[in-house]
Amino acid sequence: MAKRGDTTTATIEDVAAAAQVSVATVSRAVRGLPNVAPATRTRVLQVARELSYRADPNASRLAKGRSNAVAMAVPVLSGWYASQAISGAEAVLRDCGYDLLVLGVTPDGDSDEIVPQLHGFEKRADGLILVDAEPADEEVAELAASGLAVVTIGHATPHLQSIVNDELAAAECAVGHLTSLGHRRIGLIGTVSGNRRTRDGRRDGYRSALAAAGIELDPELEEVGEYSIQGGREAMIELLKTEPRPTAVFAVCDEMAMAAIKVCRENNLRVPEDVSVIGFDDHELAEVMDLTTIRQSVVANGAWAARTLMELMEEEERAPSYEPLVSATELVVRGTTAPPAG
Amino acid sequence: MAKRGDTTTATIEDVAAAAQVSVATVSRAVRGLPNVAPATRTRVLQVARELSYRADPNASRLAKGRSNAVAMAVPVLSGWYASQAISGAEAVLRDCGYDLLVLGVTPDGDSDEIVPQLHGFEKRADGLILVDAEPADEEVAELAASGLAVVTIGHATPHLQSIVNDELAAAECAVGHLTSLGHRRIGLIGTVSGNRRTRDGRRDGYRSALAAAGIELDPELEEVGEYSIQGGREAMIELLKTEPRPTAVFAVCDEMAMAAIKVCRENNLRVPEDVSVIGFDDHELAEVMDLTTIRQSVVANGAWAARTLMELMEEEERAPSYEPLVSATELVVRGTTAPPAG
DNA sequence: TTGTAGGCGTTATCAA
DNA sequence: TTGATAACGCCTACAA
Numbered sequence: 001m002a003k004r005g006d007t008t009t010a011t012i013e014d015v016a017a018a019a020q021v022s023v024a025t026v027s028r029a030v031r032g033l034p035n036v037a038p039a040t041r042t043r044v045l046q047v048a049r050e051l052s053y054r055a056d057p058n059a060s061r062l063a064k065g066r067s068n069a070v071a072m073a074v075p076v077l078s079g080w081y082a083s084q085a086i087s088g089a090e091a092v093l094r095d096c097g098y099d100l101l102v103l104g105v106t107p108d109g110d111s112d113e114i115v116p117q118l119h120g121f122e123k124r125a126d127g128l129i130l131v132d133a134e135p136a137d138e139e140v141a142e143l144a145a146s147g148l149a150v151v152t153i154g155h156a157t158p159h160l161q162s163i164v165n166d167e168l169a170a171a172e173c174a175v176g177h178l179t180s181l182g183h184r185r186i187g188l189i190g191t192v193s194g195n196r197r198t199r200d201g202r203r204d205g206y207r208s209a210l211a212a213a214g215i216e217l218d219p220e221l222e223e224v225g226e227y228s229i230q231g232g233r234e235a236m237i238e239l240l241k242t243e244p245r246p247t248a249v250f251a252v253c254d255e256m257a258m259a260a261i262k263v264c265r266e267n268n269l270r271v272p273e274d275v276s277v278i279g280f281d282d283h284e285l286a287e288v289m290d291l292t293t294i295r296q297s298v299v300a301n302g303a304w305a306a307r308t309l310m311e312l313m314e315e316e317e318r319a320p321s322y323e324p325l326v327s328a329t330e331l332v333v334r335g336t337t338a339p340p341a342g
Numbered sequence: 343m344a345k346r347g348d349t350t351t352a353t354i355e356d357v358a359a360a361a362q363v364s365v366a367t368v369s370r371a372v373r374g375l376p377n378v379a380p381a382t383r384t385r386v387l388q389v390a391r392e393l394s395y396r397a398d399p400n401a402s403r404l405a406k407g408r409s410n411a412v413a414m415a416v417p418v419l420s421g422w423y424a425s426q427a428i429s430g431a432e433a434v435l436r437d438c439g440y441d442l443l444v445l446g447v448t449p450d451g452d453s454d455e456i457v458p459q460l461h462g463f464e465k466r467a468d469g470l471i472l473v474d475a476e477p478a479d480e481e482v483a484e485l486a487a488s489g490l491a492v493v494t495i496g497h498a499t500p501h502l503q504s505i506v507n508d509e510l511a512a513a514e515c516a517v518g519h520l521t522s523l524g525h526r527r528i529g530l531i532g533t534v535s536g537n538r539r540t541r542d543g544r545r546d547g548y549r550s551a552l553a554a555a556g557i558e559l560d561p562e563l564e565e566v567g568e569y570s571i572q573g574g575r576e577a578m579i580e581l582l583k584t585e586p587r588p589t590a591v592f593a594v595c596d597e598m599a600m601a602a603i604k605v606c607r608e609n610n611l612r613v614p615e616d617v618s619v620i621g622f623d624d625h626e627l628a629e630v631m632d633l634t635t636i637r638q639s640v641v642a643n644g645a646w647a648a649r650t651l652m653e654l655m656e657e658e659e660r661a662p663s664y665e666p667l668v669s670a671t672e673l674v675v676r677g678t679t680a681p682p683a684g
Numbered sequence: 685t686t687g688t689a690g691g692c693g694t695t696a697t698c699a700a
Numbered sequence: 701t702t703g704a705t706a707a708c709g710c711c712t713a714c715a716a
Binding site: 059099259 | 351396398399400401403404409419420421422424425426428429432433436441442443444445446461462464465466571597600601603604626627629630631632641
């Protein structure tokens with residue numbers, strides 16, 4: 001029968017009493033602030049260790065008005081993207097003594113407003129990492145007014161510091177790879193439907209790469225689909241109904257690409273002999289499936305977001321607007337792309 | 343030039359003043375406590391809404407000594423397992439108004455002690471979810487003494503409430519599937535090396551399934567390997583060196599299984615004609631790769647962990663020890679297993 | 685039903 | 701270099 005709170009943890013007063021100094025001195029000593037005599041400091045530190053004293057974070061937060069925590073708002077927590085971003089951010093935050101709060105946000109319906117779900121977070125965290133969110137201007141303003149430092153990853157957001165890919169160039173690179181192999185009939189898997197606020201860089205890149213190769217756009221070859229395996233599967237099934245069927249497809253994420261490959265095989269189409277497939281992400285299983293893809297390092301981006309956020313939180317003032325940082329992407333050619341047959 | 347903290351958020355006193363009641367009444371009203379006149383309550387709530395008042399969580403935590411947050415300690419944040427567990431737990435915690443703190447813990451070296459890295463967390467969270475950790479008895483005691491409610495997922499831990507698979511039965515099922523297909527030479531990918539504290543249920547199940555089929559154990563067929571794609575790759579390469587090579591392999595996680603399939607193909611071995619492969623997890627890409635596997639729902643387990651933890655946090659006393667909860671696993675037969683050739 | 689006031693553990697401002 | 705002491709914002713006996 002173990003009661004709760006068996007152990008009473010030492011408070012700053014206990015330490016002060018034991019070290020025969022005032023609480024103010026203890027506070028200064030343990031936090032490494034200046035203006036405390038070396039002898040005093042060692043004594044206090046010694047006592048603090050003996051009592052295994054640690055400042056109560058809540059009291060501390062209340063007193064200084066900062067929480068030393070950052071929140072990360074993610075639309076889909078169970079996916080690859082989220083796990084990479086979290087992993088990258090967590091490592092640097094932990095290193096710097098910040099707590100990481102993870103929060104699933106569900107863009108509800110068309111409005112996909114996420115900020116309302118963030119209410120009250122300006123007290124729980126000093127900073128916020130928005131993953132793959134597209135807040136409207138009013139939402140950004142609200143966020144800024146809340147005093148939270150905000151960084152976005154995955155989508156450039158005006159007035160917010162962001163890290164993004166050059167989606168356009170990356171997609172051009174992917175589709176350019178296909179056209180340079182000689183493909184002329186190329187499907188796109190995963191373009192987003194109309195009601196999003198931001199541009200769809202990957203689709204734009206797809207289009208411009210086709211244009212650059214002198215290929216006319218066929219709207220039938222652009223399949224909407226959510227970023228998931230199921231989404232990829234459905235999109236590919238639709239694509240195979242077109243006449244003539246595409247000899248290559250560009251999927252906007254690796255999961256979708258893998259699903260597309262599966263659909264091809266189910267239809268007795270060989271990859272890459274009958275259909276070339278290129279993805280986007282460089283998911284660790286892409287190598288296993290020998291999938292040609294565009295590599296992006298979401299872990300690195302998550303880490304960058306955390307670092308940038310911390311800088312932002314240090315600053316007293318904020319610049320009104322920022323240019324998004326563009327992270328590198330890279331074409332990784334593997335076995336799922338080849339020249340078209342015949 | 344936007345200054346920090348442009349907006350001063352309303353405090354309980356502001357609400358009290360505006361509603362012409364005392365702070366105590368406001369506190370009761372907004373928290374839905376009894377003993378407040380209906381009229382008063384509506385008025386207070388009204389004012390609170392107008393001022394968009396939210397109790398400062400830090401002040402609140404300090405005052406009542408609870409943080410309404412739970413921490414989740416995870417060894418590898420970037421992996422599939424972590425993302426599933428986080429996703430499951432987060433949803434129920436958010437639903438109940440708890441914050442989720444995510445913490446990467448690195449079992450350092452042989453000792454793999456994680457508790458030291460948890461110091462100070464009894465102040466930040468009321469509860470802790472330990473993912474795939476095997477704390478020593480002293481660590482468990484320390485944890486209990488800290489007053490934290492603790493739940494483990496993935497490994498049964500004495501004195502702690504845990505949710506686990508019946509690893510033995512699940513592995514027996516997997517390997518039994520192979521033996522019933524007629525395989526006699528079956529490799530194991532991913533057994534753990536000797537210095538772990540707990541038993542290796544999947545290896546034990548492998549062995550007992552072999553015994554049940556009257557197959558003698560060949561130590562060469564048990565390949566140590568870390569739970570990763572690279573680990574699976576290396577293990578499979580070793581396995582293919584044995585004479586005669588196995589006609590089937592059981593990989594302890596899907597990523598390893600997928601890597602194994604890749605290695606087979608690189609060696610011109612067909613799956614399942616030449617080598618059958620069965621995994622463990624039912625990763626969403628398992629279906630895409632048509633991988634036979636043992637399904638477990640880590641999302642569900644994460645959710646269970648969160649719910650159980652909350653119950654534990656409500657209780658005033660704790661029972662001294664618990665039986666682990668066994669979650670269901672299920673054989674999912676797909677295309678990577680078949681009777682041996684010849 | 686409502687209000688008063690002390691306490692939660694730190695931090696920060698002034699004096700000393 | 702140190703030490704009182706007032707915030708910080710909320711909760712909760714206890715009183716009214």
